[in-house]
Amino acid sequence: MADNRQKLTKIALSKVQKAGLRGLSFRTLADEVGIKSSSVHYHFPEKADLAQALIEQYSAAFTSQLETISAGGGSLMRKLSRFMDVIESVASSDSVCLCGMLAAELESLSAENRYALKRFFADMEDWLAREIAAHQAELSTSLEPHQLAKVMVSGVEGALIVGRVHGSTEHLAAQRTVLANLLRFEDRT
Amino acid sequence: MADNRQKLTKIALSKVQKAGLRGLSFRTLADEVGIKSSSVHYHFPEKADLAQALIEQYSAAFTSQLETISAGGGSLMRKLSRFMDVIESVASSDSVCLCGMLAAELESLSAENRYALKRFFADMEDWLAREIAAHQAELSTSLEPHQLAKVMVSGVEGALIVGRVHGSTEHLAAQRTVLANLLRFEDRT
DNA sequence: GGATACCCCTATCTACAGATAGATGCGGGC
């Protein structure tokens, strides 16, 4: 099985989204894949290397989804609704956004990890701001696209984390509703 | 010194806000207070007991601040601005909200800890919703107070966590601005 | 067919975590 590396990142991703990087041990991870912990070290010498791989993989997948949304066209509200769909898809099974989780563990991350994290959030914000700016004509708000984008980034990350405590997705749902209202559109599309 | 218990919770609080509960060890904590780790266990038999004490103490202090704001009167915007001041005061020195941090570590918390966490967020939401409802006449929004409150709770928790990654308070600032706009008030008071 | 890269193994190290048992010193109250 040469795809153990993929199995490792797949299982690690899910685990970190639930328990955090510190909640993941090389031993448990190895057990679940069916290899030894030393073999995990072969693929990822240090834990920071594993974290880095996770962030990059996650970011790439996320960016790809955003690009698909952009390419799909439609109104801003339609795009933002799709955006919320993407966010909502991680909320199931006691998981939060990988990068939101790692952001909480910031203090124990390597410099490289931190930089990758920054980029993730900056990319999300940029995408949102770009879409908002592109549709500004449709809007009756005077707010800066980047300010709105920052609020949305904070909002969804916070909603995932806080929502999990309550075991509900109401916080994300509220985000949707208020967002739609803020931009003076009707709910959903 | 019979106030070692207070010293413990004080130092532990600050440490957990920066590094999380897992980032705090009884040994380091004991060292900083100047006692032995076994003595920490005397005050807090298990780590969950320490966490519980932290959450309760933190919640009480927070609630107290909210009550002060309510008692201070004034416009809704004034109150919400004060609310943001309170949130902002924890953002310094690489700290996030204690409960936001613990929420990320949810999986490793005791049932009692989780319940206390839920209450913290619910209390914050209730306070916000109550204030919003009380001033609804001043507002031109048709949004439910509890939905707005949920968004605010998510927003500030997320802004603290994401903002720390960037080493800035811009996310909180954006929250302030957008919030003011959402409620159709001028910025700050 | 020998070299080489790849992948996984066994075995082990070092560090540190939370937790417990039992002893010590120091009070105040009976």
Next chain:
DNA sequence: GCCCGCATCTATCTGTAGATAGGGGTATCC
């Protein structure tokens, strides 16, 4: 003067973490 509770100590247990050294098998490439 004795007992008891409080707060702390020393010493130690047990478990688990990340990490490393070095060996072996296998497939591919020259």
